Amino acid sequence: MDLHDKAVGQRNLFERLVAKIPGFKGYMERELRRDTDKLQRDFCADKLFAQKGKVKEALEELVAGGDIDGITPFEKLLNRLDGVAQKIRSADRGWAGLFDAVKVTEETLERVYKFDLSLADGVSEVEKKISQLGSVDKATALQIVKEATKLVNEIDDYFAKREEILEKGA
Numbered sequence: 001m002d003l004h005d006k007a008v009g010q011r012n013l014f015e016r017l018v019a020k021i022p023g024f025k026g027y028m029e030r031e032l033r034r035d036t037d038k039l040q041r042d043f044c045a046d047k048l049f050a051q052k053g054k055v056k057e058a059l060e061e062l063v064a065g066g067d068i069d070g071i072t073p074f075e076k077l078l079n080r081l082d083g084v085a086q087k088i089r090s091a092d093r094g095w096a097g098l099f100d101a102v103k104v105t106e107e108t109l110e111r112v113y114k115f116d117l118s119l120a121d122g123v124s125e126v127e128k129k130i131s132q133l134g135s136v137d138k139a140t141a142l143q144i145v146k147e148a149t150k151l152v153n154e155i156d157d158y159f160a161k162r163e164e165i166l167e168k169g170a
Contacts, residue, residue, distance in 0.1 A: 037116050048126065055078055055081070084155055130144070
């Protein structure tokens with residue numbers, strides 16, 4: 001059961017009664033889908049942001065050993081984690097006004113919701129990669145950081161496709 005199904009199941013009596021009003025049910029469904037989508041994106045953004053602490057620890061360990069060569073990839077990863085997490089957190093919720101040229105249909109919202117759910121897989125990959133940092137030698141740490149940066153960039157590219165879905169409404 002995903003977040004949307006769980007949220008639908010937890011509606012109170014008033015919400016279920018109001019959902020019987022013609023046209024209002026679709027509105028409530030879209031709002032619920034937007035809300036659960038936002039929760040999912042916040043979850044992914046929080047997970048990405050949390051990885052910064054682990055990267056900082058590995059960087060501090062490297063610098064504490066007196067080695068400041070090679071800190072640039074760490075800084076790049078920290079910036080990418082922060083930027084992509086912010087992008088995911090602040091993304092459009094799929095709202096379209098009455099007179100907007102592009103209408104966001106329930107089908108489009110469903111596609112966006114499924115799209116955002118799959119972000120969790122990418123975030124898990126980043127977590128796994130960064131968890132390998134631990135106490136490794138400098139060359140291994142740099143390789144892990146470069147691979148993690150590549151994964152974060154892939155999440156960013158993938159997330160950009162979400163915007164296309166909302167803009168085109170398809």
